[in-house]
Amino acid sequence: MLTVVGGIYLENCFTPIYSELFGSALRATCALGNKGIDIELKGTVGKEHFNDLVYKSKLYGFTNSVIESDLKTVEFSYFTPLTKPNIYNLPDKKEHLKVNADNILYYGMIENDCEVVGNYVVYDPQNHIAFTETKSKAQHLAIILNKNEAQMISKRYDDDLIDIGKQLKKSENAEVVVIKNGAKGAIVFYNDSYEIIPVFETHKVWSIGSGDVFSAVFAWKWIVEKLNPIEAAMFASKSVADFCETQQLPLVDSNNRHNPIVSKDINRVYIASPFFTVSDKLFVNEIRNLLIEFENEVFSPMHDLGLLDDKTSKTQMDEARNRDLLEIEKCDTILAVLSGNDPGTIFEIGYAIAKGKRVIILAENYKEADLFMFKDINCEITEDFTTAIYKSSW
Structure with a gap:
């Protein structure tokens, strides 16, 4: 069983035209819908989209434990997939959620606070809040975050991601830290070393939700299949390439059809x-x-x-x-x-x-x-x- 906790949002994009009910947690759940995992989804969604969520739970085969809210569903509105979104329907007061489960994939939310207790936990702090600040607990913790989130949580705004990653691993008491750095790939910090994970080339790039997919696949491979973090991150990067090229959910198997990109020091x-x-x-x-x-x-x-x-x-x-x-x-x-x-x-x-x-x-x-x-x-x-x-x- 994997419990997925996080945001369920309406996503709109002006160009190219796109409108879907996803958000981090729902996208992750759908991404893993054909992997033979029992998945439970927890979060909140507005009453006007609850039936859509029920439909997707039947389509992708997950347990729907989402709270139906009287408030409107939070909406992210993008001009392009690369522009910062406008966010609508944020509640005046956050709801506090508590989740206790063995295996948890936890995405930070902007509409709710959440405290999780688990054995294996993968945390993706999309709201820029450190795991330690959520009062959550994990026996085995992996934190996956992008460069901006890593800088904000570490309160360091330089480009020394190696030092920042080591600092976060210690301050967050994490077993694994993964820092995603856009087109330059990701850095995995594990034990006393680190390794660079490449980006894989695609003919087309759809970036909305690509980070969600990375965390979902990492959680599947690290928590469920017990791969080491380097192998899990490599598989996640390949899966992101599949998603960026096709937008297909559940995820298809890449069969290694994508070539790794060798990052240049200066481009x-x-x-x-x-x-x-x-x-x-x-x-x-x-x-x-x-x-x-x-x-x-x-x-x-x-x-x-x-x-x-x-x-x-x-x-x-x-x-x-x-x-x-x-x-x-x-x-x-x-x-x-x-x-x-x-x-x-x-x-x-x-x-x-x-x-x-x-x-x-x-x-x-x-x-x-x-x-x-x-x-x-x-x-x-x-x-x-x-x-x-x-x-x-x-």
């Missing part, structure tokens, strides 16, 4: 994109912020050279063009936004191809015939924004 990304209109500039700014968040070294002509206009001198124009070409030569990857057939962007793509650079093209609403010159020559073309950001960071 230099050049942004090629028009930036004439306000919408262009906002989009380039969002791309740059996300690439930096993924720990890339980024060159953006708009940010690093500024805007040129009719008053710009020929000398300044020449200097800007020469700098652009130099930065393309220095970069590892060029992320190009094909929008409106901008001549400057098309030239930058061609120059990068001639220099043997890896090129990721984000092309929305294009005909196949318009892209034939870019195919099969070291270019990867996608119409998905999230996929473009991840591929540029690999």
